[in-house]
Amino acid sequence: MADDIGVNVIVMGESGTGKTTALHTIVDLKKEDGSPRYEVFYQGLEPGMESLVGYYTRAGKPLPPNLHWNYTPMTVGDLESIIDAAEKINTWNLEMLAKQQDPNKATYNMAIKFLKNLNGFIDERTGTNFGRVLDWDASRVLCLDGLTGLSRAAMSMVVGGKPVRSQSDWGIAMDQVEKYLLYLTDSCRCHFVALAHIEREVDQVVGGTKITVGTLGQKLAPKIPPMFSDVIMAVRDGTAWTWDTVDSRAVLKTRNLRYAAKLPQDFGPIFASWEKNVRAMKEGT
Numbered sequence: 001m002a003d004d005i006g007v008n009v010i011v012m013g014e015s016g017t018g019k020t021t022a023l024h025t026i027v028d029l030k031k032e033d034g035s036p037r038y039e040v041f042y043q044g045l046e047p048g049m050e051s052l053v054g055y056y057t058r059a060g061k062p063l064p065p066n067l068h069w070n071y072t073p074m075t076v077g078d079l080e081s082i083i084d085a086a087e088k089i090n091t092w093n094l095e096m097l098a099k100q101q102d103p104n105k106a107t108y109n110m111a112i113k114f115l116k117n118l119n120g121f122i123d124e125r126t127g128t129n130f131g132r133v134l135d136w137d138a139s140r141v142l143c144l145d146g147l148t149g150l151s152r153a154a155m156s157m158v159v160g161g162k163p164v165r166s167q168s169d170w171g172i173a174m175d176q177v178e179k180y181l182l183y184l185t186d187s188c189r190c191h192f193v194a195l196a197h198i199e200r201e202v203d204q205v206v207g208g209t210k211i212t213v214g215t216l217g218q219k220l221a222p223k224i225p226p227m228f229s230d231v232i233m234a235v236r237d238g239t240a241w242t243w244d245t246v247d248s249r250a251v252l253k254t255r256n257l258r259y260a261a262k263l264p265q266d267f268g269p270i271f272a273s274w275e276k277n278v279r280a281m282k283e284g285t
Contacts, residue, residue, distance in 0.1 A: 006138040006191030007256065007274040008184075008227060009267070010147075011243070012198050012213050013234030018241035019195045020051040022234070022265040023143050026193070027052075027067045029268060036066035037271075038191070039140045041121055041130065044071035045114060045149025048195075068123035068130065074152060075108045085161050098164040105160030111153035111176065118184075136190035144184070147196035147224075151177055151216045174220040185227040191274075193267070198233070198250075211250035222251075229255045230270060241265050 011019050029037040042049060049071055056063055081104050088097065102108075121130040133142055144150065155173040159165055184192050197214040201221050211233070212221045225231045231253045233244045243263040245254045256273035257263060 004138045004278050005189050006141070007229055007270060008192045008194075009230040009232065009256075009270060010194040010196055010213065010224070010228045011232045011234050012147075012196040012250075014198060014236075017234035017236045018265050019234045020048040020145055021055050021241075022267065023052050023193070024055045025265070025267045026141055026143070026271070027064050029271060036064065039066050039130075040068065040143060041123075041140060042067070042069040042143045042145065043114070043117065043121075044069065044145050045074075045110070045153060046146050048145050063125075068121070068125055068128075070117050070122055070124050072110055072113045072117065072153075074149065075110050075156065081161060085163060089163055094164065097162075098166065100162055100164070102160030102162045105162075108156040108160045111150075111157040111180075114150070114153060115180070133184070133188055133190065136188065138189060138191060141191040141193060142184065142188070144192070144194045147177075147194055147213055147215055150180060151214075154180075155216060170217055174216045177216060178220060178223055181224060181227055191271075194228070211247070213251075225251050225253060228253075230257060232257070234265065235262075 011022070013019050023040070023042065026038060027036070027040045031037050042052065049069055052067075053063065088100065092100075118133045121133060122128070123130060130136075136142070151173070154176040155165070155169070157176070158169050158173045162169075181194070184194075198211050199214040199221070200209045201212050201218050213224050213231075215221055215224065230245075231251065233247055233250050233252055235242050235244050240262075242261070243257070243265050244250075244261045245252050245257055245263065246259050246261055256270040256277075
């Protein structure tokens with residue numbers, strides 16, 4: 001099934017709800033001969049890789065050879081530039097701050113590093129270049145952790161360290177995030193799993209508020225769920241970590257899981273459903 005188009009899944013939830021740790025259920029999937037079913041590539045834009053690695057260290061297991069990772073840290077400038085910005089905020093008025101241009105803007109290049117890694121994924125574990133994500137097939141899974149980091153990267157690319165963001169700054173950054181996600185969900189054939197925090201946004205269509213993916217502005221968030229086949233909410237209740245596909249307070253959808261609360265945090269059924277659907281489509285042609 002490597003020549004087929006992969007599934008797109010986004011898991012959203014508060015910090016500590018098991019989003020990153022659950023990725024091990026993809027890494028651990030096996031073929032009938034016991035070999036790894038997928039090569040899994042973790043692209044970190046937020047601190048969180050230790051959660052996935054920690055699953056194996058706590059269990060006393062070696063890190064699987066089919067797990068690859070790359071972490072792109074957020075750029076916030078050196079301490080001198082942070083002090084300079086703080087002094088300007090303390091002494092300048094709003095109009096002066098709004099007109100300021102950050103001379104160090106080029107150093108806020110997290111989004112560019114991320115895009116370059118999509119154009120040639122470097123596994124920090126081995127130093128291997130696995131090529132363009134665009135050329136990957138459905139034997140590989142790209143895991144993006146997460147949408148908050150991607151949103152911050154896009155905004156910092158636009159404004160650098162400037163403390164006041166104009167409406168046009170927000171619009172440009174939102175457009176970039178949308179383009180990155182459309183590229184990964186529409187143009188790439190590999191499986192794509194994104195992790196996101198949650199926010200409560202005003203529903204512009206029916207009114208009221210809904211829990212949805214956390215990103216830049218109110219207009220971008222509604223555009224993201226339609227890009228994915230499954231939008232799942234991760235939940236922690238005490239020491240129980242589960243998934244939810246039915247919470248009426250949230251913007252959720254699923255094509256590969258049951259509509260239910262308290263589902264196991266397990267990607268296995270999603271990929272099993274995808275494989276079943278692919279076989280059915282091939283038999284029907």
